[in-house]
Structure formats: C-alpha cells, structure tokens
Amino acid sequence: MKPLAFPPGEDETSPLKKWLSYVWPLTHHVQSDLSGTLEVSWVNGRKVLDSRNANYSYGSLQTILTYGLAHLDFSAEAPVLLLGLGGGSILRPLREAFRCTGPITAVEVDPVVIDLAHREFQVGDVPDLTIVQADAVAYVTQCTQRFGLVIVDVFVDDQVPPVFYALTFWERLASLLRPGGSVLFNAGLHRRHALRLEALIEGMHPRIQLQRHERVNGTNTLLLGKSVAPTE
Template identity: 40%
Template sequence: MLKRILSYLIPVILYKKKSKISKSIEITWNNGELVMDSENANYSYGSLQRILKLGLSSIGFEKIVKMEHVLVLGVAGGSVIKTLVGDIAYKGKITGVEIDPEIIKIANQYFNLKDISQLSIVIEDAFEFVLKTKDQYDLIIIDVFQDTKMPSFLYQSYFTDRICSLLNTKGFILFNTMLLDKKQNLLNETYISSFKKENFSIHSIPRVEKHNELIVIERMN
C-alpha cells in the first residue's frame, strides 16, 4: 500500500526483467495504477488501457457483449482482456496471441491473466497465427508493438486482406497505432485512404493520449 501511495509522487518499480524479444519489461506502480512498461512505452494498463477502452466504446459495449469470439493480437499484460471481461462483462471466447513468453509469465504473476477461464493464450508471432488460423472472429484487436515500433507487416495489404477475411459479418477490427513522427502519420493516412474494400468501412480516432491513433474497420455484411 505504501508503494502505491508513493507512486503518486514518483513511479515505483516492483519488477524488471530483460527479454530477448521485448528487451526490457517493467512492472511499476504509477499514479496509483499497477502497469506494465517496455523501455520506452506503456505496454499494459495505465494509458494503454484507457486508449483501447475508448476504442471499444466507439464500437459499442452492447455490441461486444453479444459477440462470440474475440481475437487479441498482442496480449502483453492483458489490459484490454481485463477491460473486456471486467468492464464490459464479455462472456464469449477470447484468443490472445503473444510472441513473448516472458510477458505472459509476468502477466500471470502480477495481473492474474491465468484466472480468466474464457481466455486461450497462443505463444506465436501474430503474422504467422493470422496466416494459419481457421477460425472466424467478431472482433480483432491489433495491439502489436516492439517497444515503440510497429512491425511493418501490420501495414501490408496482404495482412490487411487476411484479417478482413477472418471477420464475421458485422465484425470489427480495432487497430492501435503510435504516431511519433511525420513518417508514421503519413503511413496511417496512406493506410486509411488506400483502404478500398467492398462491404467494409474504415475510420480513425486520432490523437488518443497524445501519440496514439486508433483505426476502426467494420465489416458491413
């Protein structure tokens, strides 16, 4: 409790570990919240949880509650999963894909991710998983980062075509992006302007928590 109170003055690091994939993973009390961070970015809880909750709200909690299967690409500490289960009371199946096994071990220890019975975790590269999965989903959440960097495959047309093909009718994709420079801004602008798919709509929620932009894709029918 004392560390939590002190965190309103300065961040209090509880745990820090090196990872081959994520380089550095920290568990920190920050402004009274237990968060997971990489070296330069918030990975779970804190601002990231607020960002993705806003995106889910834009889709509509009442729609999400009725969904049967949600895919989360990039689990980290599992904050968006906790939002789905805790805040939205989602009861359906959740498949979480995470490339870094160390992050899942830490998420289980500090955030009790293992206690969510409807959650199945797959340790695999998100791109490889998307290529192989035979399931269809009502909601696909893309939150794939390596510190502050997004893998280039996220913007490739082949990947976009594939995830769109995995959506059920009336399904949604919620894509979290980070805009730190003009190049990244242009990348998002090009991605949105060049998205031309029949029966799909796309829009963005710009400048969430200063550096993030959410892209929302909906399959109309």
C-alpha cells in the same frame, strides 16, 4: 524521481506498496530477448508494464484501447481475438465494462511477456481466455476461426512492426472477421505512418470501413472499422 526497486511477483493487493507508490514509484526490470528491458512499476497505486520508451499495459495504453472499444459496436457474445497480450490490461475492461461474454484468444510472441502477464497481472484469473505464444502474422495466416472483434495492438517498444500496416496482413485479417465484425488497430504514435494508413483505409474499402482517430489520449492513432458483409 528515481524509482525504488521492489521484488518481482509481489502481491497485487499489497496496501503498503500501493500507498508508497503515490509518494515514490516502485519498479523492477526484466530482460527479454525480443522486447528488450521491460519495467513493472507501481505508480499512483496502480501496477503498470512499460517498455523502454512506451507504456505497454495498464497506463495510457489501457485508456487508448478503452476509447477505441467505446467507439465500436460489437456483439458481446462473439469470440474476440487480441493480437499483442502485453500485461493484458484490456482483458478486464472487455469482460467488465464492455460485458463481453465470448471466448477471448490472445496471441503474444514474447514468452517473457506471457510470464509477466501471469505472475504480475494475474491474467490466468480472466475467464474463458486462451493465450497462444505465436507471432501474430503467422497466427492470422493459419487461423480458421471467425471473430466478432479483433484488436491489433502489436508493438516492439514504441514501434508497430511494418508488416501490420501491410495490405496482405489486412486481407488475411478481414477473412477472420464475421460479417459486421469490428476491428481496432492501435496504429502507433508516429505521424510519419499517415500515408501508410491512408493506403490501408483505401485498400480495405469497401470490405472493411476504417476510420482514423488521431491523437487519442494525446498520442496514438487508432483505426476503427467494421467488416461489411459481401452483397450477393
């Protein structure tokens, strides 16, 4: 079914648009140098953000991240670090379903995505949220704060950039976690990364105990982990 075009930045609560989208998807495209063609669509009464080959926010991605959070144990008051903002679909579940009250820092490399997150998905309404435009690796390398929960959800289209599977990145990430802090890694859709993930689970043990969850929502692999406090 060919989607109908709709003008950008339209009112989130437009009842006509919601109703129409049950019958026919409504879409507009945005070009980004870093992310390629991005698509904002109304589908079945919900607005979603997609890249050319993947859902970025508010569709299956949100279901996958929510599954991960439901299987983690983290302090609701602790600061949260989100690497990969996209349209920010996990922010409201964090605040509402998981009752997180701590400050959230979201790191996003693509200024076009940050603009969409504000204009189309009103992330500015999320309380105590700081958005940093930066590369997630550079951010993690220079950050001195400690977090109770880190979500690694970094994709370019349907690929996780290889650096996010590397032990060097994870060693650095481990030092940003409070003792007992939790981590959720959305490790992608492709089984061919299985060996890299095995190496990561082994390499981070026992500092972070990572568990693999396969085919979450039928597609993605998640690594869920907890930072273990060093023994004296």
